[in-house]
Amino acid sequence: MFALGLIGLLVRRNILFILMSTEVMLNAAGLAFVVAGARWAAADGQVMFILVLALAAAEVSIGLALS
Secondary structure, three states, X not given: OHHHHHHHHHHOOOHHHHHHHXXXXXXXXXXXXXXXXXXXXXXXXXXXXXXXXXHHHHHHHHHHHHO
16 A cells, blocks of 8 residues: 555656645555554554544645645
């Protein structure tokens, strides 16, 4: 999923597609944090996922302001 976002980031030139690809990459990183936290029975992965969600919300607000 991260690789798909990276390919979309490198191939596309439209700012909205770049922001959507970045969103896919953030979701993949958040999923990896949650899975790692569940694997090691630690809440750190969920805390990092909340931070990733806050970053994604800021990115969406920038994308809405641009369009």
